[in-house]
Amino acid sequence: MTPLSRHHSIFLLIMRRLRAPLILLITILAISVLGLTLAPGMDENGQVQYLSFFHAFYFISYTATTIGFGEIPHEFSNQQRLWVTVCIYLSVIGWAYTLATLFALLGDRSLRQAILTQRFTRAVRRLRDPFYLVCGYGETGRLICGALDRLRYRAVVLEVDEDKVGEIDLHGYAADVPALVADASNPETLRLAGLASPYCVGVIALTNDDRANLAIAIAARLLAPRTPALCRAESAETAANMASFGTRHIINPFEKFGDYLGLALQSPTAWQLLAWLTGLPGTTVERYREPPRGKWILCGHGRFGRVMARALDSKSVPVTIIDRHPPEDLDHRWVQGDGTGAAALEAAGVREAVGIVAGTSSDVDNLSIAVTARELNRNLFVVIRQNHYSNGALFDAFDADFNMVPSEIIAHECLAILNTPLLVPFLEEVKQRDEEWCAWLCKRLTGRFGWEVPTVWSERINLSRAPALYRRLMDGEDVTLDELLRSPQNRAEYLQCEVVHLVRDDDDHLVMPLGDTPIRAGDELLLVGRPDARSDLDLCLSNEHALGYVLTGEDMPGGRIWERLGGRRKNEVRLRLPG
Structure with a gap:
């Protein structure tokens, strides 16, 4: 449906509901005007006069709307005044009926939804910044939208619960978040939300209904095959169905947590490093035992419990299962109970x-299990x-060793995939390394940047992302990582960031490359560090003057205005982004 047809549908809906009162008002106006032209009156000379249709229409118009200028063009006769009295009561009845119908129409849910849909569609159509389409604004959706807002990305939200949509304005996002109360599994709704827009850079399906997430994955694959889709799936059948449609990223929070627990048992330091790198921006990761x-x-043998049992079995850890309905499982010892x-x-x-895993579907029961077990x-x-x-x-008050929060796990995984796709293969590489290497890397990175979740980003050395550096490399100049990662304010200082993964087109991938590693055109760098370091590096990659100073130490002024803005002294460079 085109925007013009949606506009017409709202107009036709209003006119259809107001058809009867409008016909009544027109009929009352016509009868009033006709009667007033037939009622005899007198002029100042005592001669019989009749009002013209124009004067009658003019008088009835301001009388029926309660304006009331007076009797024109002459004082009315008793017959005319009697007819005007009838017209006044008729108009009151007509307006009362019309206003009652209008108020009922304003409270009509379908009309309000149509108006909100049109307003939402207009807001999405006006977006000129890259945005993510978030389907589902539950706990995970709020975390995702909050993190995207801190990372300066736009979001568009679809949610079936009107109360949850009403909460969006209360969260104080830096940028407006267009939101619509609608079923995200409807392909037409996804179109209205900008699925096919060139500015839509990703679709995130986070509803608590696997069938709805599957429908979103199918629609995204067929309507926008180049747009990456991240979909939540809590059952293996749904995940397999999504995979058959080519969904690129499927996130099962239970399976993901099972991988975390298995990794923690096998390589605790790698687990700590993964939690630090994939944490939510602005948070601090605590060092776990x-x-x-x-x-x-293991308490509870539902979907989560079965995943936990498999994770512990994979690491040869003996498990005793407690469940109200003991499973038919001869491979484990079980106890009946909760x-x-x-x-x-x-x-x-x-x-x-x-160790104990309190993994039931009730938060109250899980806390009770944990408290009793600790006693x-x-x-x-x-x-x-x-x-x-x-x-x-x-849960914070209890201070467990490890909290499994599905919404946080999904949010962490989504951000890792969407914000820095290069982070996923790097983490897979980390999982393959031994404990000694992981301990060295964790100590090196957290010792330099602390346990606050760092900024993780990637840079592609090409003409659009790094024009200044790309031109130097294409001219045959050699640039190493150590030479590049220096401050544009003072090249004697290194930027607060490190390259942890370097990917090249010839499959020559380097993990924690050395400082003397030469940079090539087309390289993709995964960096970890502080937000200020990211902005400084962006300046060096795109600005010839900043890059020249960082590489050679030579001051290449860009004019008097640049010098004044930079506030440079004789032996010191203060480069900033132009106005």
Whole structure:
């Protein structure tokens, strides 16, 4: 449906609902005018006069609208005044009926939805910045939109819950977030939200309905095959169906957490490093206690529990399962119960165990399990599933060793994929390294940047992303990483960032490349560091004067205005971005 046809549909809807009162008003006006032209009057000389249609229409117009200028062009006779009295009451009835219908129309849900849809479509059509289409504004959607806003990306939201859409204005985002109450699984709704727009750089399906996420994945694949789609899937069947349609990124929070736990048991330092690199911007990652090896207890054997059991089995960790309905599973020892009471925990051997996973679908039960288990074994390593992000204060008060929050896991994964696609292969490379190497890398990066989540970004050395450096490389000049990563304010100082992964077109990929590594045209660099370092590096890559100073130490002025803006002294350069 085109914008013009949507405009016409709203207009026709209004006219259809107001058809009866408008016909009544027109009929009353016509009868009033006709009667006033037939009622005899008298002029100043006592001669009988009749009002013309123009005068009658003029008088009825300002009388029916309660303006009331007076009797024209002569004082009315008693017959005319009697007819005007009838017309006044008729007009009151007509206007009362019309206003009642109009107020009812304004409260009509379908009309309000049509107007909001048109306003939403207009806002999306006016966007001229790259934006992500976020389908679902639950806990995960709020985290994603907040992180995108801090990273200076725009977002467009589709959500079926009107109350959740109303919360968007309360979050104080730096940029407006167009939002619509609608079913995101409808392909026409996705079109209205800008799926086919050249400014749409990604689709994120985060609803709590796997079928809706599947429909979004299919629509994105068929309507915008070049736009990357990230879809949440909590069942293996849905994930397989999405994969068959070519969905590039499928995120199962339970499977992802299972991978995290397995990695933590195998390489605790790699797990710490992964949590630090994929954290939400603006947060600080705490150093977790390393999960011990030994006997573990798993409370709850639903979808999450089965994934946890497989993760522990893959690392040869013995597991005892506590569940209200014991599974038909001969590979594990099980105890019937829910784990909230001491009896079931005692039967599972909590005093001899080294770790416990409270993984039921109830936050209250999980907290109860964790508290009871810690009372029975103070040294127990506790992994607790937090189903609702809003309960964070309760879980923080308990201070578990590891909280599993599905919304945070999905948000971390989405941001890692969307913001820096190069981060995913780097993390896979980290998982393959031994514990000693991971410990060295973690100590090196966190020792320099602290445990606050760093800025992670990538730079492509091409004409559009790094014009100044690209031209020098194409002219045959050699530039190394050490030479490039220097401050444009003082080249004696290094930028607060490091290149952790270098990818080349000839598949010569380097992890933690040395400082004397030469840079080539077409290289893609994955960097970790501080936001100021990113802006300084962008300046060096795009500005000839800044790059020349960083590489040679020579001051190449860009004119008097540039000198004044920079405030440079004789032996000091202060370069800034032009106005």
